[in-house]
Amino acid sequence: MLLVILLLTNLMYSQMIVRPNPFNGDGELIVKVDGEEYIKKVDVRIYDMSGKLIFEKKLYNEKFFNSYFVCRMYLTLPNGVYILQVITDNKVYNKKVIVN
Structure with missing residues (x-):
């Protein structure tokens, strides 16, 4: 299964969106960074x-x-429940993910 991680960054806020959550625990992670900076x-x-x-x-x-x-x-x-951590050039994102 595909797990998509969307990092939204701009001057006002930063957040990480993980879809789907829960997921089945294997396959690919897609990490997409949207914002004003080059990662x-x-x-x-x-x-x-x-x-x-x-x-x-x-x-x-x-x-x-x-x-x-x-x-x-x-x-x-x-x-189970896991912590997904994504570290960019200047930011650390953490999100709980559920594997079922």
Whole structure:
């Protein structure tokens, strides 16, 4: 299944939207950054609720406009609640995701 992460950034606010949530725990993550700044790289991390890092991937962008990253996950997450963390050049986003 595809998990889409939308990072909205501008001068007034920043937020991360994750769809679908819940998801089935495997497949691809699509990270899309919308805003006024160019994002060169993002780190995608997934933690379990005990704080253990269970997935990490660094993604790089060579474009000169709004950033779009595809992250293939080569693992299947067991059912549960996780923290999805996306780190951009200057911002850290965290969101709870449910795997079912």
